[in-house]
Amino acid sequence: MEPPEAIEQVTGGEADAAIIFRYDTLPHFLRIDESLHFEPLGADPLRLLVRRASAIGKAYERNHEPVDLTAAHDEAWIAGCATCRANLLKLAARAGFQPDIRHSTDDYWATQNLVEMGMGVSIVPTLDTKIHVQDDLVACTLRDANASRQVGILTRANDTRESLGLLRSELAETARHYLQPLPAAE
Known part of the structure; x- marks a missing residue:
């Protein structure tokens, strides 16, 4: 499913986690509020x-x-x-x-x-x-530095289950092989 639908699924408790993408050019396009946590895995x-x-x-x-x-x-x-x-x-x-x-x-x-x-x-x-x-x-x-998307894992903010920690760890390891590192924050 696309990011907006995945966000709804995690928010509504239908899914525990989702891998989504978002664009820096569209900072407010996806509604990720304080009840959710987006952890970037890399740039695509x-x-x-x-x-x-x-x-x-x-x-x-x-x-x-x-x-x-x-x-x-x-x-x-x-x-x-x-x-x-x-x-x-x-x-x-x-x-x-x-x-x-x-x-x-x-x-x-x-x-x-x-x-x-x-x-x-x-x-x-x-x-x-x-x-x-x-x-x-x-x-x-593409020459445009904005021509990229962030790929990351979305979970509920206070969900600290060990299984989600293991999922994050495995996804981060896999992402290193397919995604580029995100630029350092200024």
Whole structure:
């Protein structure tokens, strides 16, 4: 389930813990009040998913340098869940354009298929690209320092059960292999 639904499940006692993501660009989008505890596990940079044969894809394959989001300002866009869509709109606004969102899905495989068919471009998390990226697609690193999401574990604030402590420990160990360390607080 997406973060808002997972938060409801933990808040309502339907779940003891959830792994959720949140964007620094949207500090108030998710309602995590004092009854909940969010423990960040790491950062998951976002990537621009494009066709390898596109101008952006060819340039990225040539030099492997991060691309500006503005490189895709004239493209049709495929948005994700409501949280991801809000983040896309915020990143695009910061880059100075309004994305032409033509499709919306929270299914990564559908997103890849839509990009592959030339229906648009999309922003996807690096974690999704570790599973599989179709051969005729490329997931370009973005130059924008805000193009990232935090992944973490959500629990009720006063839940100190040993089993949740073990879960946190195992998730933190696993996250070290897949997520980047969070930037140090200033």
